[in-house]
Amino acid sequence: MRSRLRRQRRHLYTAPRLKEALDEAIQSDVNHLVIDLSDTSFIDSTALGVLIAESRRLEPERGLLAIAGPNEQVRKVLQMTGLDHVFALYATREEALADSVAS
């Protein structure tokens, strides 16, 4: 099991770039992906769509996409759409990594 870490740019409006970054991160043997959004100030539904589409490329049974460091706006959007139950949310990437290593 390998975990990869991606640091995201500040504005997640550039969905194609996000998709590229995630495509690159999710190689065939990646189960767990931690996305560090601590530098991201704002997301919209386009970004959510990319996160969901990419999370489906992880292993169906054991794959996990974790989001680290969501700010208030990001957290709110995730909660409103029910995605806080689909993605694991962590305050910091260290916590996210610690959890994914343990599992």
Place this chain on the structure above:
Amino acid sequence: MISDTSIRPAPPHLRFSVAPEPSRLLRARERIRDYLALHCADETIVNDVVLAVEEACTNAIRHSGSSDDIEILLVLEGGDLKAAVKDKGRGFAAETFDPARLPYPLLDHGRGLFLISRLCDEMELSCDGGLEVRLVKRGVIVPRTGEVSPSGTVEPSVPGAHHGESRQRMFLEEIDELFAALD
């Protein structure tokens, strides 16, 4: 000669159009944010409105099928923010949207209208030569600490809001037309 006192001042508003390109949305987002920040010190409220308008624009880009500019209008009236996003595309069967239904979380599309309806106090869809999304967010006037005027409200000047009698009248007419159906 019509005197100034017979014309009520135009409410603070922002009106512009944006090409239906994702690359233009960031600039539109910042214009809206700058405008709202003049009147609202609450970042949560500002983020809500920015996201709602951006979702409406994204829908227009994705689904309208039109290459015409998207028209955006924001008006502050009575402490409420009223906005309209209009495209000139193929329209949308508004009756198919159910705001009470949470979009299936694992779908990678189809959340825009749901988000708008949750972020705002009112949302209305109408089709007439394209889709118009109208939304209302209440209580958006939030003064920055220490900036309260004698009347108890904050009304900073908005660039472009006062451009002479005839332009004021033109803005008023356009705004009235646009929002007549909201009342």
